[in-house]
Amino acid sequence: MQIIATFEHSSLLEIALTELEEKKVASIYAVPLDLRKREPRLLDSIHRADGVSFIDKGMIFAFLFSTVGASKGFVWQGGPIIWGIVGAVIGFIVGIILSWVIYLIKREKNQTQIKQGKKGEVVVVVTCEEGQASVVEDILWDHRALGLARTR
Known part of the structure; x- marks a missing residue:
């Protein structure tokens, strides 16, 4: 089972990852997302609009x-x-x-x-057993996950 969550880059994320490591979860994978470096285009086209008018x-x-x-x-x-x-x-x-x-x-x-x-958001992918899923979800929600999804 995989649990995917997004976090803001903060110390709460580090604490959550430490707790998951202490629980001996099978695999933890965290990827930080980059922020936009370029300015968005000022004028919209017919196929792309950003809401600025x-x-x-x-x-x-x-x-x-x-x-x-x-x-x-x-x-x-x-x-x-x-x-x-x-x-x-x-x-x-x-x-x-x-x-x-x-x-x-x-x-x-x-x-x-x-x-x-x-800093940008961080995507965390946790692979664990079916029985550990609720514990992992509780840890992630308790440390202020922005969103969470469960896949099999």
Whole structure:
């Protein structure tokens, strides 16, 4: 039977592995995962999207500013159509700038976490007898495993 678990790289993981060795488990295999070293691409393609979009806020602000511009355009020189278009353009630019600033802040936060030495997760594969499986699972859960799976 194999039990597969993921952990954050911490001293609790080391304690769990030591306890498993003391219980004379047949085989323990731990593999640390590397963190992303490259920045993700900024623009998405049709086949790959990462959830980062600059147009969302731009469209929302374009709608808001064009509505205000069109309603004020009835009073201002130039008319509602001109001021609605001007409001849409200004709102779109404001939304894209806001999205860009939020993206830069999040990216800087992620970069500081990498510079501070944040380590990736560790995958632990434990091979044991059927009777030891519940003991192994308890040890792994007690030492804060992020996830756990049992295979035969």
